[in-house]
Amino acid sequence: MTSHITSKKWFPKERIDKKAHADHDQNLIRLGIYRRSFAAQSKLWIDVAILDRLFYKNNNQHRHFHRFRRTAEARRLLKRFKRLALDHMMNDLYACFWNGNDSHSHQQQRSWLSIPCRELCEFTMQKLISAVVILDKLQVVLVEIYREYTTLFRLQHFMSMAMVHMGICARLGTLAHKWAAELDDCYTVLQQWHLAFPVASKRANRYECLPDTMTRQRQIASKWSENRVSFKKPVHFESYLTHGASETAAKPSTPSLPPSDSPMNFFSMAEKDNDDLGEVLKSIEPAMN
Template sequence: MCAEKGRPTCLPRNSVSIHLHKDVDILLKELKPCARHLRATLGSYTDELRILERLYYKNANQHRAALFFKRVSETRRYGQKFVALNISEHVDRLYASFFGLTTAMGVNQKRFKGTWTHVPTGFSISFVLERVSISCKFLDKMSSQLTREYQHLTLAMQSGAFVQLIVLFSAICSRMSTLLSELSQVLRNTSRICDRLLVILDPHHSSQRGVSAAILCTTSPPSDANLITSTVDIRSGLTHLAENTSRSEFSRFTRRIQCAFRC
């Protein structure tokens, strides 16, 4: 097992001083729900990205040259790169390493209910901490990209052209922004836990590592003012749509919006 490939190297439990076992117990209890929340939230984000991908390919030929569609394309690329980081898998592996496992996928959850039997090396923890840092940087870029995209969608919506598609993209954009805010908070907690584990399990490595001990996501949740503005913009677009389409067409479209906002 090598940390370079994302697989943590494990040491036996007795390699840790017995007076530190309680501290490790506490941090593992915090890491478990953190890893679960990260997995679930990233899964929801991936679902939204798949919807965006499908809409992109279905409308690429017609709208490829449109400015709002180019913004959508940029969001799609950022999303693909973020998912490719596999940050949830790295955190799951770190948690599984405390039980002598190299992965949490396909493992009976009963294996994680007992007492931890191993600990990852300082290098393995630093590797995950570094991946968290990279993921945070992507979150910052994606948050800025989503803000710019929403502004362009709002302007494009005012023209009244292709309003159905633009409102749908706005709905997906809003949902993705909410999920990014949740991911930001989860990664903050993950960074804090990993840093404390590193200090406890390998103080020397902690002082020498190249990853900062204060890695935190700077992505902040959207403000209430932004949410209100977003709601007004989408309501305006829906009002315009209702006035210019039949009742049956509008009903079908609102069902699609509800799917995009699904929880």
């Protein structure tokens, strides 16, 4: 999804479409709230830095385990999300209401003087869509990492590392869900408002962001999660240790064997007990002998 961004990013205030039904002052206030919110996500980036540190410290010892590869997958998604630079993008858009001068936009002492072009708003909305899709994928991966380290914690292996990963995944999952909701709301405000702004280019290759574009892109990206375990059997971060782990510990350790006339489904057994395939095979060998 690409738009043609011209050098002319803003126009005089008088160029706004008078027929558009929009509360421009209220929309600008909401845009400023989103701008400050996107720039104040320090908690998320602190957890990301801790996750990076854990990865570097344990890479040599744990890099061959599938749980650690999922941690690497989460780091890749976080790097892609960080490269979008949402805070700088919102600052550039917000400054266009003051003739591109960001100093006046920070002072909040003068009425807005200009308006951004429609292409810049469409470019911003494309980035918002990309950010939400990445956060949706990140939440799925975080659930899988949480489940893997819950299994590791239950087995009493590397318990300190497991607890740190579980805490980081829980916080990152909550923050990612909250940020995705804010990005979706920001897209809704900007999509309805940008129709009142003038077009800077007459070229026909512009990408129009419709009211349902965000929803359609999220639905397309959701197919990526359909074959993953965490999509079929989600885990509640806060209650899994309290309820799920205690129920699992109360179960007898003897595995239940499938009927003799049916093939053994190792993958369903692994998903049922939240263990990996190797652990399931190892646990049923004594019973089969």
